[in-house]
Amino acid sequence: MSNVLFSSNEIDWQFPGMENQKQVAVCMDVGGTSLKSGILTAEGSLVPGSHHDDPVDSHGSAEGIIRAFASSLRGSLDAASAARCAVAGVCIAICGPFDYARGISLMRGVGKYEALYGVNVKERLQGMLPVPDGTPLLFDIDSSCFARGEVWFGAGAPFDRVIVFTVGSGLGSAFAVNRRIVLEGPGVPWLGWIAGQPHRNGILNDAISRDALIRRYHELGGRTPDVEAVARRARAGDERAQRVFEEMGAxxxxxxxxxxxxxFGAECLVFGGRICRSFDLFAGPLREALRQTACVRAVLAAADIEASALRGAAQYVFDSGKGDAHAPV
Incomplete structure (x- = not known):
């Protein structure tokens, strides 16, 4: 059963009978346990009643996962049709490894969607979606979609050079220059993924994540399997819980x-993802560590953790109609 999402940042909408069709994008943000889908305009507005959070078993069969993807997208496509909207394209924000141009999953050893390895998700879905022939079906990096949403419509919008982070089961990142996602250039690591760089005896992703935070809490004598519980304890005065967030920020x-x-010359750093619902618990040490970095003017929480990836995916659709949605630095 779908759950309707997003009561804010929606617009008044004309339903059947409107004279001119509104160009929209139908987008889906693929998570480990749920699929968020919706209809969006080029202005980043979410069409009321079109946004759904559907369950998915990321450990299930390829057939079951593809059916879940198609069902979630069809719900929004049917709503677009009922509202007499013109669908400019469909975009799916999904984690890698993934061949985004061809729509083929390369995920293996990431703990989710293993059954999709080698599957051409694009070809499978094209035969299952009620869209006219030639309607673009695009795939993009989920962190890039989230970043695009934040630099066009969220916390990063006032700045020219922005790095956007998602902190959750791992550390995602994306770089933007003048609202365009960049994948190469000074300070930009491979695919914009900062967490893949060497750190301690591994990579940064090993140290900044849900599991790393819980592991450190256990090392200090705390016990809980849940980051949200650690955050609640920190706000209630648990010094060990406060310490793990502060250490992570520093x-x-x-x-x-x-x-x-x-x-890179970043003017603004924006932080989203599930752990960033507790941004206030580590923002102080994070900002202090960056205080001497002259280019940084702001370190901010994301404006919309829930919907920015959908907005960014929609922008990818509208940008792709004008050329490459990514640009060099």
Missing amino acids: ELGSFLAGHNVKE
């Missing part, structure tokens, strides 16, 4: 100050 800030931020 470690991440120190790494960024010594690596990508200065070379």
Whole structure:
């Protein structure tokens, strides 16, 4: 059963009978346990009643996962048809490894969607969606979609050079220059993924994540399997819980100050993802570690953790009609 999402940032909408069809994008944000789908305009507005959060078993069969994808998208496509909207394209925001141009999953060893390895998701879906022939079906990196949503419509909008992070089961990141996602250039690592860089005895992703935070809490004597519980305890005065968030902020800030931020010339850092619902618990040490980095003017929480990826996916559809949605630095 779908759950309707997003009561804010929606617009008044004309339903059947409207004279001119509104160009919209139908988008889906693929998570580990749910699929968020919706209809969006080029202005980043979410069409009321079109946004759904559908369950998905990311450990299930390829057939079951594809059916779940198609069902979630069909719900929004049917709503677009009922509202007499013209669908400019469909975009799916999904994590990698993934061949985004061809729509083929390369996910293996990531703990989800393993059954899709080698499957051409694009071809499978094209025969299952009620769209006219030639309607673009696009795929993009989920962190890039989230970043695009934040630099066009969210916290990063006032700035020219922005790095957007998602902190959850891992650390995602994307770089933007003048609202365009960049995948190469000074300070930009491979695919914009900061967390893949060496850190301690591994990579940064090993140290900044849900599992790393819980592991550190256990090392200090705390017990809980849940980041949200650690955050609640921190706000209630648990010094061990407060310490793990503060240590995470200081470690991440120190790494960024010594690596990508200065070379890229980032004016603003934006933080989203599930752990960033607790941004207030680590923002202070994070900002302090970056205080001497002259280019940084703002370190901010994301404006919309829930919907920015959908907005960014929609922008990818509308940008792709004008050329490449990515640009070099």
